[in-house]
Amino acid sequence: MNNLELEKKLDLYRGMRTIRECEERLVRSHQRGLIPGPCHTYIGQEAVAVGVCACLRNDDVIFSTHRGHGHAIAKGLHPRELMAEVFGRATGCSGGRGGSMHLFAPEVGLMGTSGIVGPSILQATGAGYSFKVLKTDQVSVAFFGDGAVNNGAFHEGLNMATIWNLPVLFVCENNQFATEVPFHYSSGNPSVAARGAAYGLPGVEVDGNDVLAVYEVAGEAIQRARSGEGPTLIECKTYRTRPHAEGMDDYSYRTREEVDEWKSRDPILRLREILVADNESMKENLGAMDTEVKALIDEAEKFAEESPYPDPLTAEDHVFSANSRKIDHA
Amino acid sequence: MREITFMQATLEALSEEMAKNPKIFVMGEGIGKRGGNFNTTKGLFDLYGPDRLCDTPICERGFVGLAAGAAMTGTRPVIDFMFADFILDAAGEIINQIAKIQYMSGGRLKAPVLLRGCIGIGHSAGTHHSGSYYPMYAHFPGLRVVVPSNAYDAKGLLKQSLNSNDPVLFLEHKSLLTKKCPVPEEEFLIPFGKARIVQKGADVTVVALAMMVHQTLEVCKQLEGEGVSVELIDPRTVAPMDIETILDSVHKTGRLLIVDETFAPCGIGAEIAAQVNDRGFDDLDAPIRRLNGAHSPTPYSPPLEAAVVPQPDRIAQEIRDLMAE
Numbered sequence: 001m002n003n004l005e006l007e008k009k010l011d012l013y014r015g016m017r018t019i020r021e022c023e024e025r026l027v028r029s030h031q032r033g034l035i036p037g038p039c040h041t042y043i044g045q046e047a048v049a050v051g052v053c054a055c056l057r058n059d060d061v062i063f064s065t066h067r068g069h070g071h072a073i074a075k076g077l078h079p080r081e082l083m084a085e086v087f088g089r090a091t092g093c094s095g096g097r098g099g100s101m102h103l104f105a106p107e108v109g110l111m112g113t114s115g116i117v118g119p120s121i122l123q124a125t126g127a128g129y130s131f132k133v134l135k136t137d138q139v140s141v142a143f144f145g146d147g148a149v150n151n152g153a154f155h156e157g158l159n160m161a162t163i164w165n166l167p168v169l170f171v172c173e174n175n176q177f178a179t180e181v182p183f184h185y186s187s188g189n190p191s192v193a194a195r196g197a198a199y200g201l202p203g204v205e206v207d208g209n210d211v212l213a214v215y216e217v218a219g220e221a222i223q224r225a226r227s228g229e230g231p232t233l234i235e236c237k238t239y240r241t242r243p244h245a246e247g248m249d250d251y252s253y254r255t256r257e258e259v260d261e262w263k264s265r266d267p268i269l270r271l272r273e274i275l276v277a278d279n280e281s282m283k284e285n286l287g288a289m290d291t292e293v294k295a296l297i298d299e300a301e302k303f304a305e306e307s308p309y310p311d312p313l314t315a316e317d318h319v320f321s322a323n324s325r326k327i328d329h330a
Numbered sequence: 331m332r333e334i335t336f337m338q339a340t341l342e343a344l345s346e347e348m349a350k351n352p353k354i355f356v357m358g359e360g361i362g363k364r365g366g367n368f369n370t371t372k373g374l375f376d377l378y379g380p381d382r383l384c385d386t387p388i389c390e391r392g393f394v395g396l397a398a399g400a401a402m403t404g405t406r407p408v409i410d411f412m413f414a415d416f417i418l419d420a421a422g423e424i425i426n427q428i429a430k431i432q433y434m435s436g437g438r439l440k441a442p443v444l445l446r447g448c449i450g451i452g453h454s455a456g457t458h459h460s461g462s463y464y465p466m467y468a469h470f471p472g473l474r475v476v477v478p479s480n481a482y483d484a485k486g487l488l489k490q491s492l493n494s495n496d497p498v499l500f501l502e503h504k505s506l507l508t509k510k511c512p513v514p515e516e517e518f519l520i521p522f523g524k525a526r527i528v529q530k531g532a533d534v535t536v537v538a539l540a541m542m543v544h545q546t547l548e549v550c551k552q553l554e555g556e557g558v559s560v561e562l563i564d565p566r567t568v569a570p571m572d573i574e575t576i577l578d579s580v581h582k583t584g585r586l587l588i589v590d591e592t593f594a595p596c597g598i599g600a601e602i603a604a605q606v607n608d609r610g611f612d613d614l615d616a617p618i619r620r621l622n623g624a625h626s627p628t629p630y631s632p633p634l635e636a637a638v639v640p641q642p643d644r645i646a647q648e649i650r651d652l653m654a655e
Contacts, residue, residue, distance in 0.1 A: 061403055095436030104435035111402050112435065119395050119427050126399025126407075133355050133381055133405050140399070156392025163387070318437035319471045321495035 008054070009275060012211045014289055015050035016268045019070045021297045022079045023242075026069070026086060030246040034305065036088050037099045042070030044209075044241035047267035048173050049074035051214025052141060052234075055222045061109040061127050062141040063120035066101045067173075067240070068113030071143050076108035079297055083304035091307040097318065117178075118153030120144050121170060125157045128166030128231070139225045141169040147178030149192050158199040158233065167225035169218065170233045173208060175240045180253040193235040201231050208236025209267040212274070239265075331512040336502065337369050339481035339513050340446075343488035344371070344408070346517075348378055351406065354492065355382040357393050358410030367412045368448055368507060394420035394445070398427045401443045406492070411447025414501055415461045428497045429472030440495040441472075446488075449477075450503035450541055451591060451628050451639050460628035464539075465597045467499045468569040474498040474522050475569040479543040481511045483566050486520030493519065503540040523570035527579070531561035534585040534649055537576055537602060538564060542589045542640060549646040558653055568598055576602060577610045584615035585652050589640055594622035616655035621648045 023041040030039045042049065045067075053062065053074035064071040072082055077093055085092025086100045093105045101115040111127065114120055124142030131138045148154055149172060161168045172192045176183050184190060196203020206217045214236060221232035239262040243250040250259070275282045334342070348354045356371055362385035365372035375383040386393045394417065397407035411417045417424070424445065431441040449462040468475045474496050478484040484502070491498040528543055529550055538546045543564045550560045561579050565572055580586050586606055588599035599620035606618060624638035 063399065093436075094434060094438070097436045098434050102434040104438050106402070106435070106438055111399070111439070112431070114427075116422065116426055119398070119423060122392055122395025122423065123399030123402065123427070125392075126396035126401075127403040128399075129355075129384075129396055130400045130403040130405040133353065133400075140403070152391060153395060156387075156389040157395070159387060160389070160392055160396060164384070318433045318435075321432060321437075321440050 009212070009271065010285070010289070012050055012054055012215065013268070013271050013275065013286065014293065015054065015074055016046040016211060016271070017290060017293045018079065018296065019046045019049065019073050020268060021293050022073060022082065022300070023069060025297050025301055026083070027242070027246055029087070029301070035086055035100070039086065039100050039246040040067040040244065041242045041246065042067055042240070044262065044266065045173055045175060045238045046070055047211035047214050048171065048208050048236045048238060049143070051211045052169070052171055052218040054215055055219040056109070056139065056141065058109060060139045060141070061111045061124075062143060063111050063124040063127070064113040064143045065117070065120055065145060066113065066115055067145065068103055068143070069100070072103045072105065072110050072113065075105075075110045077103065077105045077110055078300070080300035080303040081105065083300045084307045087304045087307070088309060089304055089307035090310040091303070096310040117145070117148045118151040121148060121153045121157035124168050124170070125161045125166060128161060128168040129164065131167055132164065137226050139167045139169065139222050141171060143171050143173060145178065146172060146174040146176065146183040146187070146192065148172070149195065150186055158196075158201060158231070161231040162199050162201045165228070165230040167228070168231040169221050169225060170231060171218070172233070172235045173238055174235055175238050177240075177244070177253070179244050182253070191235070193233060196233040201233055203233040203235065205235045205237065208238030209265050209270065211267055211271055331514055333510040334481055334513050335508050335510050336478075336481045336484050337507045339485035340370065340488050340502065341372060343485045343492070345374055345377065347489060347492040348374065348382065351492070353404065354406045354408060355384060356408040356410055357384045357386050357397065359386055359388055359412055361385060361410045366410060368502075368504075370410055370446070390417050391420040391423055395423040395427065397443045398423060398431065398441070401428070401441050402431060402439050406442045406444070408444045408446065408492075411445065413459045414447035414449045414463055415458050417445070417447060424467075424473070424497075425470050429470050432496070433472060441497045442495045443497040444491050444500060445497065446500040446502065448504045448507070449501045450505055451623065451635060452505045454630050454632060454635060455504070456630045457627040462501065462592045464499070464501055464568050465592055468571070468598065472497065473569060474567065476500045476522070476567045477539045478502070478566060479506065479540050479564050480509065482513050483520060483526065485513055486518050487522075487566065490519045490521060494522070505541050506544070520566070522567045523572050525563050525565045525572035525575040527575070528562040528564050529560065531559040531583070533559045533583055534587065534652060535561045535563060535576065535579040535583045536587045536589060536649065538562065538589040539568065539598070540591065542591055545640060545642050546589055546645050548642045549649070553646060553649055556650070558649060560649065571602070573602070573605045573609070577606060580606055580610045581613045584613060585655075586614070587619045587621060587648055587652050589621045589645055589648075591623045591639055593625050594620055595625060597622060616652055619648060619652050621645060
């Protein structure tokens with residue numbers, strides 16, 4: 001392993017650890033009553049967001065889902081802005097108007113997480129169309145779950161991206177449950193990747209708990225998109241090891257054994273094992289990194305908790321671009 | 331001054347803005363080389379090319395959802411529905427996404443999407459090609475809803491729409507597309523939320539939109555002969571609605587009739603009536619009246635179709651009845 005490769009692997013490790021630490025803290029915050037709304041964590045799926053976003057530039061864009069904390073952090077949102085938003089504070093990335101499912105940070109290419117299943121696919125296609133009209137070499141990514149692939153947006157979006165040869169990555173995180181409905185129940189074809197052929201674009205299946213594999217597959221697809229060779233569909237097989245949303249029952253539709261089995265395939269542990277197997281002394285480096293990440297999240301949580309709530313007088317601000325509270329006659 | 335049709339006016343507006351702003355692109359079915367079912371993009375394909383005049387598959391939800399993502403990333407999409415009815419498949423993308431982007435993002439993103447399409451009952455188009463829908467869109471925060479009644483307003487408001495950072499529903503009544511009126515060649519914009527007083531009058535205020543402006547005008551002369559002076563107001567945009575101009579008029583006349591081709595329940599007339607009740611009650615000499623299209627789908631057969639739209643004689647009678655209150 002050369003140094004560059006090691007550095008990249010450590011970046012991937014740090015990225016996944018940051019998401020995990022943040023999500024575990026949000027779980028506790030939810031239990032402590034600090035989160036006024038729903039909270040869908042990304043625990044278990046970190047390799048997907050981190051592997052894909054590590055291949056993107058700052059001016060590339062992503063569109064995400066209701067389970068979007070991981071994508072937001074991987075694309076560069078500071079955890080303090082995420083936590084403040086989820087806590088409903090004025091300092092959150094959406095000024096407290098969005099919450100967990102509506103995170104926006106265009107300055108890092110996070111064009112939004114969404115409470116509706118499907119639109120991320122169409123919006124990423126639209127960003128790809130923008131880049132075509134503007135003649136830039138930016139790339140757009142749609143993250144979506146297995147629940148979205150039986151929705152019309154998937155069909156319409158993949159078809160449009162293909163006929164117009166748009167620079168878009170369609171990243172399906174197949175965590176095997178649409179809320180609590182198993183994918184094998186709701187899909188006639190058990191392979192999402194195989195559906196690419198139906199639209200005339202490459203479909204690739206990858207182990208979504210193997211960050212190095214995701215990084216490699218996404219890197220090739222992004223390179224293709226950037227050089228004008230069009231869209232790619234990537235199916236990342238993964239699993240969420242927390243309930244659909246915090247506070248929900250988890251064992252009415254799956255077994256504890258199944259969850260434990262997937263926990264043993266944890267993407268962070270897997271990368272850690274690879275790094276340590278290559279070099280035993282890496283344990284110390286990784287331990288130091290874990291401590292740094294913990295400090296970062298400590299600070300983010302403190303920032304969020306100490307931040308003020310938004311002023312109720314601003315509740316109707318930003319409905320229109322002029323930001324007028326009265327009807328804008330201009 | 332030269333006279334051009336509604337259709338020529340919007341085509342001019344679009345072409346002028348596309349020449350100025352390379353970020354504008356148009357998407358829709360048959361809007362490329364074909365130039366649009368209603369000639370909305372006639373000749374533009376040769377000027378601006380296939381990327382900016384993009385023919386789509388028949389997937390309304392898809393390309394409206396695409397427009398949201400495009401607007402968020404620096405371009406200005408114009409979505410040409412052809413018939414406004416067709417876009418209901420995309421209602422979620424309009425109402426849940428496009429209208430909410432600016433708010434959800436705390437103002438970090440803009441949503442300059444122009445959604446245009448033809449509306450209105452006429453020519454036995456049948457119920458899937460006759461709807462108007464503007465009261466529904468006006469209900470939601472975050473959307474501008476424009477319903478012009480003539481070529482001059484259509485040009486000025488389309489140019490305004492293409493310079494606005496907010497999403498705009500621009501709805502064009504099919505029966506007006508070939509109607510001509512004077513339109514200056516010089517550049518002009520018409521702001522949203524500014525009504526036009528079509529005709530000044532003293533006895534009764536009539537508020538009407540799109541085709542109903544013309545239907546009402548037809549009877550104004552006759553009523554003048556009967557001694558009734560009608561003040562006719564065309565709000566031009568239903569969101570925002572220029573309630574001030576209506577209140578000023580009612581202050582003068584004391585009577586108000588709203589003539590609207592669309593359905594009465596939860597409609598534009600109900601909204602105007604509620605606002606005038608709130609703020610102009612003391613000016614009223616009679617209850618506010620509404621005359622609407624029938625609350626039914628649109629029938630095909632000509633006599634049935636005519637029966638579901640307010641016709642000039644019905645409008646005249648409503649005005650007489652209101653004067654008798």
